[in-house]
Amino acid sequence: MLPAPSSEVNVVLGGEAGHGLQTVGLVLARAAVAGGLHVMVVNEFMSRIRGGSNSTCLRISPQPVRAFSDRVDCCVLFDRDALDRLSGRCTAATLLVGDPEVFGQRPDIQPLPLRELGVRAGGALLANSVVCGFLVRLLGWEMTPLAAALHRTFGEGDILAQNLEAARSGWEAGAADHGRFALPTRPAPTGQRLLLDGSQSVALGALAGGCTFVSSYPMSPATGVLIHLAKQAEAHGLVVEQAEDEISAVNMGLGAWYAGAQALVTTSGGGFDLMAEGMSLCGAIESPLVVHLAQRPGPGTGLPTRTEQGDLEIARYAGHGEFPRAILAPGSPEEAFACTAHAFAMADASQSPVIVLTDQYLLDSLCDLDPLPLPAAPPTARIVATAPDYRRYAPGPDGISPRGIPGHGAGLVCADSDEHDEEGRITEEFEVRTAMVDKRLAKYRPLREELALPPRLHGPADYRRLLIAWGSTGPAIVEALARVPLERTALLHCVQVYPLPASLDQYLRGAERIIVIENNATGQFARLLRGETGCVIADQWLKYNGLPFSVEDIAALLRKEEQR
CATH class of the missing domain: 3.40.50.970 (Thiamin diphosphate (ThDP)-binding fold, Pyr/PP domains)
Incomplete structure (x- = not known):
């Protein structure tokens, strides 16, 4: 019997530049859309042509997703460095998958003979399509949406045939885990969705x-x-x-x-x-x-x-x-x-x-x-x-x-x-x-x-606490507020950050406590807000390690705020 359907599935692929992680992410994203689902792919990579340790994160969901999440349901490891680097994001519930040729027989890593299956299909590079087929099987899907995605990616001809064969071998290798992260496909919406x-x-x-x-x-x-x-x-x-x-x-x-x-x-x-x-x-x-x-x-x-x-x-x-x-x-x-x-x-x-x-x-x-x-x-x-x-x-x-x-x-x-x-x-x-x-x-x-362009308010109009964000931090805060709904708390997302729109003043006047959230070390937008409006900013939530705010980052800060 299949497990109960998941609300969403987060897959992380880890390996060095040259392993084709972004191609796997693109193919799986196309498969998700072909299956009537929504997807977000976040690519995180080092500044080098080959080597290093990179990751591609996919969130696949029945609902639209616009924010990065730290959650990892399944982590496919292409090399040993990926395990060391991603282990901090994985939990006891995370399924780790790796090639026995790289990791040997380890009880904590589910074996998937990537290179062997890729070579059988026509070459070691086809291991990427093996991964795609395996992951589709874990989601409980048939091959149809993946076949459509591979066709879109590789067109007609021998290359497509080889990738289909490799994907089929990965799908068959995942038979014992069919539907482990069950996320049923749905009828594709009318009209083509963009990716x-x-x-x-x-x-x-x-x-x-x-x-x-x-x-x-x-x-x-x-x-x-x-x-x-x-x-x-x-x-x-x-x-x-x-x-x-x-x-x-x-x-x-x-x-x-x-x-x-x-x-x-x-x-x-x-x-x-x-x-x-x-x-x-x-x-x-x-x-x-x-x-x-x-x-x-x-x-x-x-x-x-x-x-x-x-x-x-x-x-x-x-x-x-x-x-x-x-x-x-x-x-x-x-x-x-x-x-x-x-x-x-x-x-x-x-x-x-x-x-x-x-x-x-x-x-x-x-x-x-x-x-x-x-x-x-x-x-x-x-x-x-x-x-x-x-x-x-x-x-x-x-x-x-x-x-x-x-x-x-x-x-x-x-x-x-x-x-x-x-x-x-x-x-x-x-x-x-x-x-x-x-x-x-x-x-x-x-x-x-x-x-x-006026700012956009997310949350109750009678807010007491106002979170202010700009640029790409906004969607993570919207989702975190849905998880940790603080009483009388709203987000004001500023799309125009200079000059400050005339309509901004009314939002600032209605707030008793203002918190500005930014991906920098010194609070540049908070400084601009103070200088231009004279508003009092009670707190700043800053992140500047080179990574975006995740939904979990913001949720943790909201829980701390709830306890103050």
């Missing part, structure tokens, strides 16, 4: 926002956005430029906007450091610009393949002088899509830089989601045909002047990084300087109000 990582979501959001040009110098974890946009370039008429460095990348982006394109620049913290002068140029010439800044731990090279929310202040302050900007921080693939699309509209409307601030955890995690909402028609830029007397920096509502581009009309479009008058010509007149600074700073009003 996207955060990088793909940002890239698709850029296309939905009207992006026609992208420039970048590759740097983890932002490179995925450049790669995904390059794959879409021909289909969408997108110009993709891999620049020689980040200084060139940001200046190419500004040049593209000046010429009438809608440009995205994608980079990570170290690359964004080099863009500071370009950010100031953007402020001076009042150009739209969208920058995707993918956070990883610093300083210096830091932990290049890990995650952190440590770049909020460099995003806020990069560039000399005073000029407006906006910073958006999505917390899920859906928000990554929506924020990036909105960033183009926001930058175009305000003629200011807008930064989309993500992190490695969000970008490299894979989720299933509903089809994304696409605009009925491609967005068009707010560009005017210039008259002979056109003045690029003429006074306008909230400091926003009509934006012309060279060659579109009879006027001259003059832009200069020096202080300038209404025509764009260099000036050192003190009154003009004051007027131009005031003009630029006036854009903060629409960035705070009609162009702003």
